[in-house]
Amino acid sequence: MPKKTVVIGFLGTQLDSGQGAGRWEKWRPTVSLAQHEDTLVHRLELIYTPTHAALAQRVKQDIATVSPDTEVRLVEMAIADPWDFGEVYAALYDWTRGYRFDTDREQYWTHITTGTHVAQICMFLLVESRFIPGVLLQTAPPKKQVQGDPGSYALIDLDLSRYDALAQRFEAEQRNAVDFLKSGIATRNRRFNALIDEIERVAVRSRAPILLTGPTGAGKSHLARRMFELKKARHQMKGEFVEVNCATLHGDGAASTLFGHKKGSFTGAAADRAGLLRTAHEGVLFLDEIGELGLDEQAMLLKAVEEKRFFPMGSDREVTSDFQLIAGTNRDLRIDVAAGRFREDLYARINLWSYTLPGLAQRPEDLEPNIEHLLARAAAESGRAVRFSAEAKAQYLRFAQSPEATWPGNFRDLSASVSRLATLADGGRISSALVEAELQRLRWHWQHAGSAGAPEGARLDALMGEEALDALDLFDRLQLEAVVRVCRESKTLSDAGRKLFHRSRTQRSVVNDADRLRKYLQKHGLSWDAVCSH
Structure with missing residues (x-):
């Protein structure tokens, strides 16, 4: 036995109105629901406010005229301000929670053509969250105004699982975003891929501070910039990407660089300075090596992050800047907090989203795709293709993935190495002899550049x-x-x-x-x- 059709909707205080016989000459969306010869609305739950009780009665009578089999139930809802989202949603929510839905015998259509825009949005949300189990109903007037023409209607099912093609588009967009964050490099490390998947979701959904930890050269700065570019491409950022290495900031210059200063606030302050926090307004501020900031600057930064306002040096007037903070460090800030070198409250504020980027030695399976990426980039910059011979590539990868290759500079070391090979490759071909010379260079460099774990004597x-x-x-x-x-x-x-x-x-x-x-x-x-x- 087919299910009965039940429509839930607001009375249209303007569209459904009309006096005398003339009201039948215009299209009235609620009345039109009962005028479709091929569709029977068994019951209409018509919501109205007390001030429009007379209009609700008239619409009920008119529906009885055109469709005697349609039952109209008038639902009085005391809403003082139909444009107050909280009030409208609360009233509808309370009504739906008390309504006895019978999905085995009835199908429910929620009419969103009538009512204020606030009411329509509330109806949408209640259907989307399944508090009203059913679909949305959109009606439209006829193209030519003809008496008795009910116009058209369309049903909108918010169950996106039914729209495989649409769901695939969303999944493809997410894959593209993840690929963008990885610079198009097909990484094979499961841990790193899982990390980037989560960072993608956070990057596009949150403006909270993000903390990137990991060894020098692991790609913290590069990833921060890619997150900004992803948000910019999705129109989530209007400002710019501002990067500063906190290890280069000292004394009065640190506070001045970050927060700005007024002319004459200290020796050498010959003019006003805006500061990088204001430059990053509506953009991203990337503070690399944040653990190097002094305690005074940390206190000022905490206020700026929490309240979006701060005092420039020498000023008695606050300024504002709404930026997203991404911080980077190769230190364990927990140790610095315990030692009193880093403020515990600032650490708690920037540690909402914390990600540790693994070093290159922890991702040996990703060496090959990164090498290919660097060769492609070198070719684009130089205008000539460069390739390994099969023997040379196996030789280089065998060393690069071995315990001997510690990669203390991580991707900076790898980039420099591949750049040297690409530059010296005669005829665009990297030979075994060229690889052997490069491996000797790397061994010498790592041995003399501070290989504390394996000095010459060991x-x-x-x-x-x-x-x-x-x-x-x-x-x-x-x-x-x-x-x-x-x-x-x-x-x-x-x-x-x-x-x-x-x-x-x-x-x-x-x-x-x-x-x-x-x-x-x-x-x-x-x-x-x-x-x-x-």
């Missing part, structure tokens, strides 16, 4: 050979490097053993530190004499 390749070294897990390699370093700093095998086992030796009934250390070295094919002679 190099294992000379002791074990590259093949045996490549067979070690990173954990075993780092542990062995530390042991070798202690051995070379000690006078005897026993002395080194005492240093290395100074805790566990107290728990043993028989103590032989030298023997324990000798067996550990033998496990890796090493001896005390071999270790100390290099």
Whole structure:
């Protein structure tokens, strides 16, 4: 048995009005609902305010004239201000919560042609949230005004799951946004992909501060700019992207650069200065290395972030700036908070959305797509295509993904390396010889640029050979490097053993530190004499 049709709608105080016989000569949206010969409205829930009770009665009588089978129920709703969103929504919500919907026997159409715009929006929201289980009903007058012509109507189902093509467009748009944030690089690291997926949703839905942590060169600045460009493309930002490295700010210059100053506020302040916070109005302010800010500047920044206003240096009048803050740091701000170097209240404010970008060594599977991306960028800049030979590419990737490649500068190191290879490639071809020279350059650079974990004295390749070294897990390699370093700093095998086992030796009934250390070295094919002679 087909379901009965029930329409819920507001009385149109203007469109449904009319006096005498002349009212039948114009199109009245509520009355027209009952005039469609191919559609029977079994019941109409007609909502009206007390001041329009007479009009509601007249419309009810007119519907009875054209459609005797349509039951009209008049629903009086005491709404003092039909343009007050809160009042209208509350009244409708209360009514729907008390209404007995019978979806097994009835289908519900919510009429949104009549009523104030506020009422129409409220009706839309109630249908979308399924408080009114049904669809929206939109009516329209006939193209030519002819007496008795009911015009047309359309049903709008807000269940978007029924519109696969539309849903696919939304999904494609989100994929495009994620791809944009990754600069078009097809990353393979699952953790990084999940991180970027969440950042995309936050970037387009929130203006709250975002904290990006991670080692130098991990891409914090680049990602912050891409987030801004994504918001700008979606018309969510009117202002500009303003970037400042807080490590370069010192003394009076720090507050002046960020918050501006009045002329004469300190020595050298020869003119007024707006400051970068005001420059970032309606845009994004990216404060890289935020942990380097002084405590006074941190207090001023907290006020600016929370209240959107602050005092420039030397001014007794506040200024305003509405910006989104993205902060970057390679430090653990929790440690700085505990040590009193960073304000706890500021950290709490900027830590709503916090993301740690993994270093390049933590994403070995992403090295290849990033190398291809950098080669394509180099080709676009130089106007000539550059490619690895198959052997050279395998050679470079084998080193780049090995524990030996620590990439302390992360993507800056990789970008510089690929740039050198692309520049030196004769005929646009990167050969094995060119790769070998580049790998030697990287080893030398990392060794002398502060490889604290593996100084010259603890190099294992000379002791074990590259093949045996490549067979070690990173954990075993780092542990062995530390042991070798202690051995070379000690006078005897026993002395080194005492240093290395100074805790566990107290728990043993028989103590032989030298023997324990000798067996550990033998496990890796090493001896005390071999270790100390290099």
